[in-house]
Amino acid sequence: MTAEKVFKNPANLKRRKFVNSLMIFLCVVSSVLTILPLLYIFIYTTQSGISALNIDFFTKLPKPVGETGGGMANAIVGSGILIGIGGLIGIPIGILGGIYIAEYSKSFLAGVIKFTTDVLSGVPSIVVGIFAYGVVVLSMQSFSALAGGFALGILMIPTVTKITEEMLKLVPQSLREASLALGVSRWKTTLKVVLKTASSGIITGVLLAIARAAGETAPLLFTAFGNSFWQTRLDQPIAALPLQIFVYAISPYEDWHRQAWAGAFVLIFLVFVVNFLVRFVTRNKYS
Amino acid sequence: MFLDSSDSIEKFGLDFIFSRNWDPVREEFGALTFIYGTIVSSFLALLISLPISIGVAVFLSEIVHKSVRTSLSFLIEILAAIPSIIYGFWGIFVLAPFMRTTIQPFLQSVFGFLPFFQGTMYGTGLLTASIILAIMITPIITAITRDVLKAIPVSQKEAAYALGATKWEGIKMALLNARSGILGGAVLGLGRAIGETMAVTMVIGNKAQIKASLFEPAYTMASVIANEFAEASGGLQVSSLIEVGLILFGVTFIVNSMARLLIYSVTRKA
Structure with missing residues (x-):
């Protein structure tokens, strides 16, 4: 059939228009299908979480099975410590890597680093956990906060690198040129001009990485290991919020489920707040 | 990791990949059931997620008005940021019961003649895990598809419309090019689906077996590591689990490198 026949045949046109509306309808349906679970998860977690949330949750230790009440204070503090260690490792490396990729993007090494961080961001977190186990747990002969933090740090690197790179690329080239023209050396330009201009973007990126690390569970299973008592020493097993949620969620006890929902709500709330914040900051500045 | 798994590599050799045995008591380890579970659940998830993701990407980039687009794509970004433990938790308490009472009986009554949809309906199992995975990977595929569609020159679509193509025909051409x-x-x-751990561990049922039915519980590489690593008894079990991790790492590394190269090849041209 020649093109002319295809276009002039009215039956054909009807069919093409039908296909057109059908496909567009399907696109709308798939968008709705994608958003539904999000709303469902959010509403369900909020409902079950808020009813279980109280002051005890943030201030008390877990109670043994059978006793009601108790909280996850140790897990919240533990998560804080783990994220702190992770941040100390992941944030500087991530930012430096991002600077290198963005500012020296023509060099071969920068391409290699970019590719490596892209691939690293796809490595399953549980594999990173095994790596941390091999490096830290085996050499210290004990599960520890340090091992958990190490794993989280590695997981933070790609996110921070990516955001830093993108934010630095948004800094106008003329700013760099102006600084260099004034006789400022390259590293000082990068540090005092470029980095400073992009700082709010980078900070939100770091927050994003922290929010993600806060919810990581798999690599902590056999590095931080979990602990049901107060524990702040870095060379001992430590509790973490997502670990506690996992243990409580697969337990058969109704009361533990309620606590787990409260924990899940805290996590999801953190994710939402950070994402809104990131959205807000980046929108005002760059678009 | 290679060094740490040398015990099990030496002892089992290639049999490790082809053996169905996983018996910590007798110290016999083979990873076939886990490899099978990982492959089936991930590909099934991709099968469910891919058409939907393309639909969303087209909807976002071609159909909807800009104001809706920003908020919708923001929501989808959040979907990607929800911790997997929460997906798993939700999977146990909401999705699994729903699967047991509604979706699985429906599938069995319509497609019951196929071996995939026979057997007892537990709620948890391969199919449920795949659906959770599909929900989790949809934002990733959507984001990439959108970026790639953006890289296709507008003039191509305009040319198609100028020739009298319908909207969908123009989109189809862009999709083919991308x-x-x-x-x-x-x-x-x-x-991502291959490496996903927590959500899958919580809903797949964790039973090392290979069955045709998608309703049956199964086990994946990531979940066996999550479940057994901390409590592994002997050095050989730890070593075997690390070898499973090594396989997982190798597979995801290859898969991700391929993906990145494909994406670079399209977006760099733009």
Whole structure:
């Protein structure tokens, strides 16, 4: 059939228009299908979480099975410590890597680093956990906060690198040129001009990485290991919020489920707040 | 990791990949059931997620008005940021019961003659895990597909419309041109699904077996590591689990490298 026949045949046109509306309808349906679970998860977690949330949750230790009440204070503090260690490792490396990729993007090494961080961001977190186990747990002969933090740090690197790179690329080239023209050396330009201009973007990126690390569970299973008592020493097993949620969620006890929902709500709330914040900051500045 | 798994590599050799045995008591380890569970659940997830993701990407980039677009894509970004433990938790308490009472009986009554949809309905199992995975990888594939579609020159679509093409025909052409990038996004999503641990561990049932039915519980590489690593008894079990991790790492590394190269090849041209 020649093109002319295809276009002039009215039956054909009807069919093409039908296909057109059908496909567009399907696109709308798939968008709705994608958003539904999000709303469902959010509403369900909020409902079950808020009813279980109280002051005890943030201030008390877990109670043994059978006793009601108790909280996850140790897990919240533990998560804080783990994220702190992770941040100390992941944030500087991530930012430096991002600077290198963005500012020296023509060099071969920068391409290699970019590719490596892209691939690293796809490595399953549980594999990173095994790596941390091999490096830290085996050499210290004990599960520890340090091992958990190490794993989280590695997981933070790609996110921070990516955001830093993108934010630095948004800094106008003329700013760099102006600084260099004034006789400022390259590293000082990068540090005092470029980095400073992009700082709010980078900070939100770091927050994003922290929010993600806060919810990581798999690599902590056999590095931080979990602990049901107060524990702040870095060379001992430590509790973490997502670990506690996992243990409580697969337990058969109704009361533990309620606590787990409260924990899940805290996590999801953190994710939402950070994402809104990131959205807000980046929108005002760059678009 | 290679060093730490040398015990099990030496002892079992290639049999490790082809053996169905996983018996910590007798110290016999083979990873076939886990490899099977990982492959089936991830590909099934991709099968569910890919058409939906392309639909969303087209909807976002071609159909909807800009104001809706920003808020909708923001919501989808959040979907990607929800911790997997929460997906798993939700999976146990909401999705699994729903699967048991509604979806699985429906599938069995309509497609019951196929071996995939026979057997007891537990709620948890391969199919449920795949659906959770599909929900989790949809944002990733959508984001990449959108970026790739953006890289296709507008003039091509305009030319098609000028020739009298309908909207969908123009979109179809753009999609065809972007196919290698979309494939890259799909492979990236696959890589994520292969490595996903917590959500899968919580809903797949964790039973080392190979059955045709998708309702049956199964086990994946990531979940066996999650479940057994901390409590592994002997050095050989730890070593075997690390070898499973090594396989997982190798597979995801290859999959991700392929995906990145495919995506670079499309977006760099733009």
